Amino acid sequence: MKKKLIGGISLSPPLKALKEKLKIHQQEVHSFEPNMVFIPLVQHIGTPAEPIVAIGDQVKQGQVIAETDAFVSAKIHASVSGKVLDITDWPDAGNQTTQAIIIENDFNYANDFRSTSFAWQQADNSFIKQKIQQAGIAGKGGATFPTHVKFAIKDSQSIDTLVLNGSECEPFLRSDALLMQNNAEKIIEGARIARKLLNDPAIVISIEDDKPLSIAAMKEAASPYSFIRVEEVPTVYPVGGEKQLVELLLDREVPIGKLTADVGVVLMNVATTFALYEAVCWDKPLIDRYTTVTGDVGEPQVVRSPIGTLAGELIDFAGRFQGAPSKVIMGGPMMGRTVNTLRVPTTKSTNGILVFNEENDWLFTENPCIRCNKCVEACPMRLMPMSIDQYFRAGDFDKCEELLADACINCGACTFVCPARRNLAATISDAKNKVIALKKEAAQHA
Ligand code: SF4
Ligand code: SF4
Structure with a gap:
């Protein structure tokens, strides 16, 4: 069993x-080709990639446009063929900005992909x-x-x-x-x-x-x-x-x-x-x-x-x-x-x-915690989300560490079950990052 x-x-x-x-009834997947793409240089865990193209360059689809020598990093490629219009800060999903390479799509799809499959x-x-x-x-x-x-x-x-x-x-x-x-x-x-x-x-x-x-x-x-x-x-x-x-x-x-x-x-x-x-x-x-x-x-x-x-x-x-x-x-x-x-x-x-x-x-509208314990029952890591959330918001990071905030896997289950719609996953993710940073700092001074 x-x-x-x-x-x-x-x-x-x-x-x-x-x-x-919200169910998707369409079984078909449609393709969308934009006139321009805005390719962020931070899309992976590890060292961010550095641009290796310049404004005005003509690029092929699939050409490397940013990379580093670091092992824990990932190359970034042009997703369309066309002209590099700009390399500039651009909005990202964290409501910050990240450097991005902007390419105007020429819809030629010039690339160096294989025409016959590789015999791996x-x-x-x-x-x-x-x-x-x-x-x-x-x-x-x-x-x-x-x-x-x-x-x-x-x-x-x-x-x-x-x-x-x-x-x-x-x-x-x-x-x-x-x-x-x-x-x-x-x-x-x-x-x-x-x-x-x-x-x-x-x-x-x-x-x-x-x-x-x-x-x-x-x-x-x-x-x-x-x-x-x-x-x-x-x-x-x-x-x-x-x-x-x-x-x-x-x-x-x-x-x-x-x-x-x-x-x-x-x-x-x-x-x-x-x-x-x-x-x-x-x-x-x-x-x-x-x-x-x-x-x-x-x-x-x-x-x-x-x-x-x-x-x-x-x-x-x-x-x-x-x-x-x-x-x-x-x-x-x-x-x-x-x-x-x-x-x-x-x-x-x-x-x-x-x-x-x-x-x-x-x-998504937050209300005060009603101590129902649902977030604790939902947590697959057996954490106490409501307490970590409370201590993090109060600035008590020692308590967050004591409550093992750094073991959170960012699954978001606590947020989803919370009847008070508290944004637990986001605060606990911030608490986790804070605890990890404090542990690193302590190790450096040990
Ligand atoms: S986001 Fe973290 S605290 Fe919340 S349920 Fe998932 S593992 Fe537990
Ligand atoms: S699920 Fe929400 S309301 Fe219930 S204890 Fe956790 S934080 Fe509080």
């Missing part, structure tokens, strides 16, 4: 109704890893960890399982579900490439049980391979969290402060695996992605667009705002960030854009 997820949430009746309202089966692993690094792939599920780093396994780690995470990170998002329906064989080929790099572990693909079409497509594509199994997991948030998934699928606990590789498991999101397939087989870097655009728009849908497309343009493409615009979230309802301008561009990890009008943004 499968273990149940510790903590986590099933949607309440009003949220189920909202999920039904005979290739040297180090050569394949170089291709992945060259393609600038970073986790597309939201983690933004550079993918080539995942294959740098330490001697102390022995990987016996590769988990392909097809559990959509957040409610309301359909990007990965449609990607699996449309590209199951390519994702399986990407998984087989990753398996080769990890010395042939078993592959387990997890998909939530409310996605029967994705499950069927992936089962069929995986059927020739005895080392792959597809597992249905419950539709409970955050079942797609790395540590939660390893516990649920393999009954292995990942201790706080350790990585899944320390317990023999590498996880990759299905969209990241698809990007790996495109990079290795076709020399196509990570330059586009599926993004769910839903909420109070005319035609909620999943859109394929180049990285660097503005949120406002994708909202217009999906049928424009319906009602008075009130809230726009880059990402999903759990971990996404409310943005204060529609000029925020998509990045490698933008899996969704949620739009709410005045009638429906009730989810």
Whole structure:
């Protein structure tokens, strides 16, 4: 019998109704090509990339336009062909600014992608890893960890399982579900490439049980391979969290402060695996992605667009705002960030854009805590979100450390269940960063 997820949430009746309202009925994925792209130089965990093109340069689609020598970093590529118009500070999803390269699309699609698929089966692993690094792939599920780093396994780690995470990170998002329906064989080929790099572990693909079409497509594509199994997991948030998934699928606990590789498991999101397939087989870097655009728009849908497309343009493409615009979230309802301008561009990890009008943004207005304990019950890391939130807002960072704020996995389940609609995940994420910074500072002075 499968273990149940510790903590986590099933949607309440009003949220189920909202999920039904936001349901994407279109099975087709439309492509949108903007006139200009605004490509941020910070799209991954690690060292930010530095521009290597100049204003006025003509670039090909897929050409490297920013990079560093650091290992934990990811190259940035032109997502369209055309002319570099500017390199300047531009709004980002954190309501700050980040340097971005602005390219005018000439719609010529000039690129150096392969015309026949690369025979990776005979290739040297180090050569394949170089291709992945060259393609600038970073986790597309939201983690933004550079993918080539995942294959740098330490001697102390022995990987016996590769988990392909097809559990959509957040409610309301359909990007990965449609990607699996449309590209199951390519994702399986990407998984087989990753398996080769990890010395042939078993592959387990997890998909939530409310996605029967994705499950069927992936089962069929995986059927020739005895080392792959597809597992249905419950539709409970955050079942797609790395540590939660390893516990649920393999009954292995990942201790706080350790990585899944320390317990023999590498996880990759299905969209990241698809990007790996495109990079290795076709020399196509990570330059586009599926993004769910839903909420109070005319035609909620999943859109394929180049990285660097503005949120406002994708909202217009999906049928424009319906009602008075009130809230726009880059990402999903759990971990996404409310943005204060529609000029925020998509990045490698933008899996969704949620739009709410005045009638429906009730989810996001804060009230005082009523001590109901629901956030504690929902927390998959067994933390006390309401207390960390309270102490952080009071500036008591020692208490935040005592309450293990740095163990938070930023899943957002606490925010979602809170009847007072307190923005717990955001404050706890800030508390976590503060505690980590204070610990580092203390270690330096020790
Ligand atoms: S405290 Fe962190 S880990 Fe716990 S539910 Fe909230 S966001 Fe998730
Ligand atoms: S769920 Fe919200 S209202 Fe309930 S204890 Fe947690 S913070 Fe307070």
